[in-house]
Amino acid sequence: MSRLLDRVLPFPSLSLILWLAWMLLSGFTAGHALLGAVLAVLLPLTTRPFWPNVPRIRNLPRMFGFVVVVLYDIIVANVSVAIKVLGPLKSLRPGFVEFPVELDDDFAIALLASTISLTPGTVSADVSQDRQTLLIHALDVDDPDALVAEIKQRYERPLKEIFEC
């Protein structure tokens, strides 16, 4: 039974996201719920070869906590960066910072890089071939080590717990 389920729904979370996106796009009616369900099963099945190994979310409550922290940081950091952008440009101290990645999974690293780019003031510019280092450009960085430590503590550790990698 579970093997059959595995074959029909190779990526349950992807199917759920597809279904939700469909419902949001076309409205919550019974007909669309059915059509969306059919698509949510068919699309992952037909595109299966294109998907790399996507890790399972092991810790759902932690995931929600992470999203809340990121949203909060986006708002706070936006205000501080807005002040820096409008202030005197001479006092900016931009810099490239190399961030040693501890995550093992490509998807988790991509999430970390996206989070770093979304929180204003830092943009992840590149990732090394061996997936061990991220290159981050910071708009105004006082102490690069402190920035690395903050990202590790605020974003990397929760991601490590969520995906257990």
Next chain:
Amino acid sequence: MLETAISLAMGLFVLAWLLNLGRLIFGPSLPDRVLALDTMYINSIALIVLYGIQQDSKLYFEAAMLIALIGFVSTVAVAKYVTRGDIIE
């Protein structure tokens, strides 16, 4: 109240859009221009959403969504072209 706020906000977005246009024209480098275009389409999305509120019509949502999709794809394609000299390797 709402009318005024939306008109004001649209003014702000248009101002932002004009600043992007300046960056698009004056460059100086190609990535700068692509970045300016990228920001322009993002501001356009917000403008369309605001116009939708002003006209009290939900039709504009689809237009905003389409611009979001096409804008992203074109930015990535051009950025890739600038880096590699090729889009699909």
Next chain:
Amino acid sequence: MDTLIEWLVSAFVMIGGVFALVGSIGLARLPDFYTRLHGPTKATTLGVGGAIVASLLFFSWQERGLQLHEVLITLFLFITAPVSAHMLAKAAMHRDLKRMKGTRGEPWKQ
């Protein structure tokens, strides 16, 4: 109730406009490409975010029911903005664009 919603929608619309403008001022004003890259990430996150939340509130109130489809745009932008920023940063490093005076650290060779 109606005035409250009206105030909220107006507030979100204005917040969005102000942040988008600040992001674009950054794009126009900052000295080198790498610092300019920080502008659009702001415009997307809070600028469009504000407009979307306003639209969400407005239509939910108009239709007397939750209207969530605008969330898709924000979601999409949240996923795509870091990707375009990343691609543009790589393009800039490939072209070896000049950095602002006082930039610490080195970009990688592409």
